[in-house]
Amino acid sequence: MDIQTNSSCLSATYHPYPMAPIDGKGCYLIDDKGNSYLDFMSGIGVNIFGYGYSAWQQAMIKQIYRLTHCSNLLMNKQAIECAKLLCEKTECENVFFANSGAESNEAAIKAARKYSHDRYGDDRYEILTLTNSFHGRTITTLSANGQSLFHQHFMPFTAGFRHVHTNDIDDLRKKISDKTCAIMIELIQGEGGVNEISAAFAAEIQKICDANDILLIIDEVQTGIGRCGSLFLYEQYHLHPDIVTSAKALGAGIPIGAVLFFHKTANVFRQGDHGSTFGGNMLACASTSFVLRHLDEALYHAIRENGIYLKQQLLQCPKVESVSGRGLMLGVAFDHLFAQNIAQRCFENGLLVSTAKNHLRLLPPYIITKQEIDHGVTILKAILATESK
Numbered sequence: 001m002d003i004q005t006n007s008s009c010l011s012a013t014y015h016p017y018p019m020a021p022i023d024g025k026g027c028y029l030i031d032d033k034g035n036s037y038l039d040f041m042s043g044i045g046v047n048i049f050g051y052g053y054s055a056w057q058q059a060m061i062k063q064i065y066r067l068t069h070c071s072n073l074l075m076n077k078q079a080i081e082c083a084k085l086l087c088e089k090t091e092c093e094n095v096f097f098a099n100s101g102a103e104s105n106e107a108a109i110k111a112a113r114k115y116s117h118d119r120y121g122d123d124r125y126e127i128l129t130l131t132n133s134f135h136g137r138t139i140t141t142l143s144a145n146g147q148s149l150f151h152q153h154f155m156p157f158t159a160g161f162r163h164v165h166t167n168d169i170d171d172l173r174k175k176i177s178d179k180t181c182a183i184m185i186e187l188i189q190g191e192g193g194v195n196e197i198s199a200a201f202a203a204e205i206q207k208i209c210d211a212n213d214i215l216l217i218i219d220e221v222q223t224g225i226g227r228c229g230s231l232f233l234y235e236q237y238h239l240h241p242d243i244v245t246s247a248k249a250l251g252a253g254i255p256i257g258a259v260l261f262f263h264k265t266a267n268v269f270r271q272g273d274h275g276s277t278f279g280g281n282m283l284a285c286a287s288t289s290f291v292l293r294h295l296d297e298a299l300y301h302a303i304r305e306n307g308i309y310l311k312q313q314l315l316q317c318p319k320v321e322s323v324s325g326r327g328l329m330l331g332v333a334f335d336h337l338f339a340q341n342i343a344q345r346c347f348e349n350g351l352l353v354s355t356a357k358n359h360l361r362l363l364p365p366y367i368i369t370k371q372e373i374d375h376g377v378t379i380l381k382a383i384l385a386t387e388s389k
């Protein structure tokens with residue numbers, strides 16, 4: 001079958017590069033024509049061990065030979081093991097498993113509203129999110145997204161979201177009301193252009209939440225599971241969230257999402273309040289347990305070090321204006337160039353990068369080496385040297 005001529009069988013929601021990977025090794029993907037590409041996007045922050053990582057493959061094969069799925073009507077050893085690891089590695093008290101980032105955020109939003117309804121009754125349901133934020137593409141998470149781009153075509157959207165200007169403490173104070181039940185934030189806005197939340201703004205959010213019994217929900221779908229150099233980025237901000245959502249890297253390539261409930265929210269969901277056929281899928285949980293057992297201080301250290309090195313190298317490239325982000329989640333802003341054009345030229349030269357707004361967004365696998373960073377930066381540098389404003 002010719003892949004390109006048959007691609008119209010897929011709904012036209014994506015506009016992929018004309019390349020179909022069929023294999024991979026380490027940080028490189030190989031297409032059906034035998035070309036290899038250095039992957040600085042890892043399936044948009046998912047393939048943290050790169051490709052052909054044999055210990056992970058063995059763990060998956062072992063699970064496939066036993067069971068891949070059982071319903072939530074039975075006890076699920078893989079889900080329990082995986083939840084226990086998340087509880088041990090954080091201060092969360094229990095976990096709900098979903099299948100994606102958007103689903104995890106949906107569950108978090110439901111839990112926040114129920115927490116507030118149980119204590120304060122009908123009228124305290126509003127959730128504040130930030131301008132430029134991205135939380136998913138379901139009808140409710142579209143409402144949560146603080147970008148007007150997402151508030152079209154699919155009306156009516158879920159009511160009850162207000163958007164606060166990112167890093168604007170005055171606007172935050174203005175938008176808090178006796179209707180507010182939660183504040184939901186990304187600490188680095190991934191899709192929004194790799195924008196970092198300032199420490200002062202994050203601290204003010206925490207203070208307001210603590211003083212008013214408003215829940216703090218941190219969306220770590222992109223920033224979490226080691227991506228920024230710690231298990232979750234909230235640790236680096238010294239925050240104590242009530243709910244954390246996770247996905248992407250969590251399953252290292254097998255779809256899974258998780259909602260971590262901390263002390264205040266641990267007993268909000270009761271039998272029947274939420275559910276998912278595939279939530280807690282055995283194969284996905286076996287993958288996540290593998291991921292959690294392999295994330296340790298040495299790996300976080302390597303992610304931080306390689307992130308600093310990559311940032312330094314990028315800053316030496318012509319026409320690079322600034323580099324934002326932490327660890328292996330970096331955004332590159334250019335002086336008068338279109339990121340999408342640069343990404344296209346990178347692709348043509350064997351380097352895969354994603355974009356977010358007018359930034360290149362780099363999310364390489366955690367196994368990346370300095371030599372591979374040098375290879376990627378050499379490609380980018382050569383492109384930028386010939387690109388005119």
Ligand SMILES: Cc1ncc(COP(=O)(O)O)c(C=O)c1O
Pocket residue numbers: 100101102103105134135136137186190191219220221222223247248
């Ligand atoms: C911060 C954040 N939240 C939620 C999502 C949605 O995740 P998913 O695509 O798995 O639904 C994304 C996806 O990019 C994300 O970056």
